[in-house]
Ligand SMILES: Nc1ncnc2c1ncn2[C@@H]1O[C@H](COP(=O)(O)OP(=O)(O)OP(=O)(O)O)[C@@H](O)[C@H]1O
Ligand code: SF4
């Protein structure tokens with residue numbers, strides 16, 4: 303790695319520290335923020351997330367090689383970590399660090415996009431099912447029951463098996479569209495209690511229609527469970543993507559995702575553990591960080607803990 | 611409209627809430643809650659009707675049914691001659707400009723995620739009553755009218771005291787310039803010291819804006835000074851209705867008499883026997899047969915007829931209606 307790359311890495315750590323520091327400072331200023339900080343892992347979680355997001359966004363600066371570039375296919379196969387390749391190389395003689403950095407883009411990107419799809423669908427269906435209590439709501443919730451009973455991995459495997467060379471975009475969409483059922487239940491429960499609140503009656507008395515009531519009065523007050531399930535949802539999607547890629551069914555080679563990196567390195571676990579170990583650690587770190595931040599947010603946003 | 615004309619008229623209003631089904635939606639449905647069971651009254655323009663009764667007797671359901679926040683099962687409601695219950699969504703929305711509500715709970719009735727400004731500007735936007743800088747002017751003058759500093763516009767509800775929130779709730783109701791207000795226990799949740807201020811504000815607003823009030827309260831003391839007429843409710847029915855003077859001066863229904871005996875008397879030398887009602891209010895899902903009040907009635911003449919034959923609400927003195935077999939022989 304060149305001095306420039308080291309400098310960029312130091313820069314990424316500095317950015318992440320600054321973000322975590324700023325988040326801590328802002329959180330300490332409010333009661334909700336202090337509930338967030340009561341979780342000892344919340345601030346380290348923010349730091350880890352900020353670090354990996356920085357890696358993903360500044361990947362070209364931080365990766366010394368192109369993630370698909372085969373440095374020396376004859377002499378540099380499964381080479382152990384060295385000054386040249388700090389995380390070693392894989393069986394195709396590609397730089398593991400560079401792949402890890404670009405893999406952050408794909409793994410975090412898939413997680414975020416699929417989560418956005420899932421949360422939008424879940425919040426929408428949950429809000430309608432909770433607010434419109436007639437048969438519409440009942441039908442939607444029976445559909446959700448079916449969705450929850452459905453084994454998600456199995457459905458995804460089926461799709462991958464039936465559709466050869468499934469485009470990545472479709473896979474992401476599928477992951478999102480199979481992941482909103484639990485969110486919709488949470489949101490519906492929240493909406494059911496919110497719709498009985500007097501400020502909703504007041505808005506209706508003022509002439510607000512169902513759309514305005516749902517978007518201006520109900521959903522903003524249901525933001526807490528939505529945000530928490532989004533934070534936890536990204537981690538789930540990342541694990542799912544890793545699982546699929548590990549089975550060789552997810553992100554197609556040579557695109558680097560953390561899951562496909564583990565898959566590529568798995569046959570050489572004994573001789574070259576670094577090829578699978580580092581992406582595995584990255585997944586574990588990010589998922590744990592997301593859970594820590596999600597738990598902190600759950601407490602921070604819980605309106606029952608709001609002091610009047 | 612001419613003063614003295616009936617602005618609000620309610621006839622035979624009925625609302626039964628379906629009993630929830632037991633376990634998993636199987637099994638027999640529980641008996642429906644007869645929250646409102648044939649309520650009728652009228653309110654003259656510019657006047658106040660006090661609607662009084664114990665918790666759970668159906669007062670809020672009456673108020674909300676008139677405004678169609680709840681869809682009643684039967685009955686007629688007219689506002690200034692308009693059949694409220696027959697309106698389609700579009701006409702109903704237009705009519706909402708003319709009738710508004712103030713709620714009991716000053717904590718629950720304001721959206722915690724909206725500033726006072728947003729709360730007050732919303733009805734203006736819905737009914738297209740103001741736009742641009744005009745909105746700000748209207749919000750400012752509304753706040754001043756309810757006795758709040760216009761600087762409160764930027765505040766969130768949790769930054770306000772109970773009394774201040776209730777004033778915001780009143781300002782929101784006034785924002786569309788209604789003729790008729792349902793006040794659903796507007797001071798019950800407030801500190802005693804604040805209650806009088808809010809009551810005075812409501813009286814002053816009524817005078818200035820010529821408002822017509824349906825004032826809901828759970829005891830007769832609160833509405834004594836503001837109500838022109840009073841209706842007393844028990845288990846979904848009106849048991850006595852009269853002008854305030856007649857009702858406070860010569861109550862005819864034993865329930866009214868017992869409620870009045872609980873009202874503190876300013877003159878301690880005045881002789882009045884305190885009647886303590888026996889037992890709890892029966893469930894509105896299973897009202898007693900005959901006179902619904904008979905299990906708790908302290909009337910000395912109470913007899914078997916009370917247990918079997920429901921008394922009709924009838925005129926027992928000029929302008930005074932009571933639903934009691936012995937209304938001519940008050941306690
Ligand atoms: N949405 C509802 N579903 C089922 N039952 C209801 C509903 N709303 C009210 N009830 C029942 O109807 C009855 C009358 O309720 P209502 O709120 O009108 O009483 P209230 O006189 O306003 O009492 P309070 O003084 O407590 O406000 C009560 O027994 C209540 O439990
Ligand atoms: S009818 Fe009988 S039970 Fe009912 S209020 Fe009159 S005296 Fe009491």
Ligand SMILES: [Mg+2]
Pocket residue numbers: 669670671794795
């Ligand atoms: Mg009530």
